[in-house]
Amino acid sequence: MSDLDLLTQSLARSVKHWRAVRGFTLDVLAARAGVSRGMLIQIEQARTNPSLGTVVKIGDALGISITTLLDYEQGPTVRIVPAEQAVRLWHTEAGSYNRLLAGTEAPGPLEMWDWRLMPGESSQSDPHPAGTMELLHVTAGELTLTVDGVEHRVPAGASVSFEANLPHTYGNTGDVPMEMVMAVSVPPVT
Secondary structure (H helix, E strand, O other): OOHHHHHHHHHHHHHHHHHHHHOOOHHHHHHHHOOOHHHHHHHHOOOOOOOHHHHHHHHHHHOOOHHHHHOOOOOOOOOOOOHHHOEEEEEOOOOOEEEEEEEEEOOOEEEEEEEEEOOOOEEEEOOOOOOOEEEEEEEEOEEEEEEOOEEEEEEOOOEEEEEOOOOEEEEOOOOOOEEEEEEEEOOOOO
């Protein structure tokens, strides 16, 4: 079985599990996540590999991290994620990518990401729930962060924090690859 098949099956189990834990019907989760009921059925039956945006929306609607969605049977309090087990959820042929390095519930989802954007590439993000915060630290190149239509330049060595409940885009308008580490904190579902 391929890694993608294992990931698809893990996501199917987790969405079903967390939907039951939250007491959400398919219709309720679909409405909260802005994802069709049919897509949720396909995900829960492991018949599709949804986009990163769809997985983020479902996680946000359930109030859990992507890490938890991909492995709801959490291990001991200390959890080491070997480098080869970091999950790459998005990539381009030019070499841009993001990797989910680690995540936990504290008290809402808390995730740490490794990003690389090649020159001229960008990645858009839909708004997250109110109260979601992102912390970014650029380790190479320069990030062009656009939040609600306003561009912010973040050079290597600099960090930025922002409320992520508005549309935002991570971009690289420079000539060299941009690399950053990002932490995302989503408030718990109430």
